[in-house]
Amino acid sequence: MAEKTGGEPQIDGRSTRWDGHKAQRQMELVDAAVALIEEEGAPFRVQRLAERVGLSRSVLYRHFKDRAGLDELIRRRVVQSFMRRMEPTLSFEGTIEESVQRVVGAHLDWVAEHPRLYAYMGVGEHAMGDGSLVADTKTAIALMLSERFGDVLKALGVPDAPIRSVAVGIVGFVDTSVNQWVRDSQREVTEDELRAMLCRSVWAVLDATLRDLGVELSPQQKVPELEGA
Template sequence: MTTNGKREAVDGRATRWDGHKARRRAEVIDAAIAAIEEHGVEVSVRQVADRLQLPRPVVYRHFEGRADLDEQIRRRILRSLLTQLMPTLDPNGTVHDAVAKAVGAYVGWVADHPNLHRFLSDSAPQPDSALTSARNRIGGRLADLFTVGLTRFGIDPAPARPMAFGIVALADGVVNSWRADSSSTLTSEQVEAMLTESVLALFEGNARSLGVPLARDTIVSELLTRTETAALVDR
């Protein structure tokens, strides 16, 4: 076998091992999430290893330590949440419908996965953490939508970003407080209704202060069409 042939054989084996390692990492993360869902956030690596029938050192072999494992778990949880939430940030129907759909997706996910939400909430967000990245992605999407709307009305879009991230912070604050209060008797439906009304009030108040004719029963697509039409007439 030539030197090149030997190198190709070694590289091929390395590639196969890379695939195996990636699958094993995914299996560990899946097992950890299942354990958190079932037992709560205080899950040990031994519990994860037992679910996979593996020695504990094998679990650690695929991560840099417990902090790295926890961060990868958070990334997977947030990916699942964003898969459900991001499509709702493309507004359809009335303003009320659009807000209610997005709020409902978030509160519904939290209600269905209380332990996963607590696992996320118990972590202190760092500038480069998965949690910070997810919030930035959601806030950024809202900011883009608000920027488009304000620009089409000929209004300085500078308020778009703080408005968007203010809504994200409001939603986080309401839901986190609800889930942290073990004595709360509020149902997910009540929290969803309260948060929807709060976000709508912010929309209406900010729109009024900026001179945007927006109400909760405004159909989003018609609002944008009217805006574009008005801009053409003014030219």
């Protein structure tokens, strides 16, 4: 039994070490599940995961509360992978056109590299909806974009532009377009054509929004120069 000193219970170091081991093992199993989805697609059977890691199904489940708990950790792992690709592109370096191409390209590149993980994010209970992890991720990206848009507009003398709704709309448009393209068995455009179309469309929305705010910019304008205006 742990001794008490000054009325406070003492934490057994062996317990915390074991907790760390369990967490590490849990993440290893989640990584194995992600690899299984990459290879075989979703949904996947837990028995296939158990076979992959050399455990019985019952032992595997000891590491998770239930199937829903396993799925939640997998979703978080997939979202982390997606965000690692997206976050560096949200700094807006170079020209406006280059910045748009970089953000759209990162989204499309990740999907092209991980089509089954992307599909997994839209299957059944993983589908986008209020309060879902995927919806929260899209919102987070939109908020980061709106902050960057806002910084540029403030530098241009437009401090209170309602830009958040525009950012949410752009993220939703790109994601929906890419999602439909990935699922389309008879694609009407190539990946490069989709990329170019999305970039043109995003710039058209930005350009129209800027003009409504009394700002006219060239897509060749460098973003750092705008912020230093």
